[in-house]
Amino acid sequence: MDAAQLHALAVDIAREAGELAKMRRSAGVALAATKSTLADIVTEADREVEELIRKRVAAARPDDGFLGEESGADAGGTGVTWVVDPIDGTVNYAYGIPSYSVSIAAVHGSTEPGQWQALAAAVCAPALGELFSAERGGGAWQDGHALRVTSEVPAGALLSTGFGYDPATHDGDLQTVRAVMPIARDLRRGGSAALDLAYVAAGRLDGYFERGLNAWDFAAGALLVEEAGGRVSRLDTQSPRPMLIAAGIEVHDRLSAILG
Template identity: 75%
Template sequence: MSDVRHLQALASDIAREAGGLARQRRAEGVSLAATKTTIADIVTDADREVEVLIRSRLQAERPGDGFLGEESGGARSSTGVTWVVDPIDGTVNYAYGMPAYSVSIAAVQGDADPSSWTALAAAVCSPVLGELFTAARGEGAWLDGKRLAVNTETPAGALLATGFGYDPATHDGDLATVRRVMPLARDLRRIGSAALDLSYVAAGRLDGYFERGLKPWDFAAGALLVEESGGVVSRFDTASDRPMLIAAGPDLHERISVLLDK
């Protein structure tokens, strides 16, 4: 297995550089490049430029590693390590000028299938706040030198986060899921960046997070952050096109799972 601390340091360095580029391009003005799954699912020129930067840095530093990026697809690994990248997670927020977007970079052992990989290192950069969340397997999760830990007590109810798919046909199901979970909640947040949601669970800013339909690049880095902070991350309905992901401290994860894993 590769040196996870080296991978963590590399992911962190590149995430900071990529976050700086994303913030610079946002200040200059966003140009819409295309839509993806629906007209509401957009990609900007900055998404593509930031991913090119990340991919070129990784190729220069570790030319045999594999790659899976949201915008530029994949490349197979000859080293056993694959990088899973979302250049701008929260593109709609980014396009609207909202600060809740992030750069997400993870190194995993294995191929690009989340059911078979082992996450090794992660970095999630929040460019507007200047925060960098990092983790390495067996080494904990960190925010700017402070070790992170998930919340384990929710006496007033859990502060939860979720997200909705871009396809209007899925909205009724997503709202029904929220109704099932709300008996556990003190309140609900809808931030718009899965990588930030997971980072905030790791940091104790949220108690738990659940969402259907995430792609591998949405959660590869954030899931390791949660696990290295003492939390649990699980996915079910993985044979469907909209698997469910749940992330929380162990007790809350179990309680959410009982409500949703049916």
């Protein structure tokens, strides 16, 4: 597989999709539906942005597979699947908070996390004017600058997390936060898993952990972290809400010891 070619395509599509998302946000957000709970919303823009990405992928690589948050999965014949979250951080998007992103990854093999090999990734935060990308074996980048995870955290780790939309899971998520706070300098809750992972890759966060993520939430961001020298693990993969941990090696191992 030509990871460089896939990377260039992912970046190109992410930029275009990000501009569409930003334009639609400026025009006003129309809520299309709720998903799993009342708090888990989908906007008309989510669907429109995903359709744009689907069409661009199909035009460039018509035999590839596609796995999107809004439109589901289509099998391909090349072994490559595009794993897409059109707007990661939809609640932020709906409220006008700029921390949302378009997340696109090209993976090879199974569409099951842990059974694929991610080849290329792009995470575009259009309202912030930033695009992060990675190519397997080629590093992780943001606007021409190579990314590296943090390696030392003498004052404690700046960590980020997220919470599920189901109120029944909130107590467990808060218990997890309490468990990790002894090693934390402070905690952030950004609202976009893909962007949190990009920030770990860029050294803006020392680590990130969250339960219950879907494949499209972390497919791109995980490759960013790995190509920036970090480590990504999924724990409790047989449970309904596996735990994802992403960080530099030291912080990753400390989080794994607490949460494993």
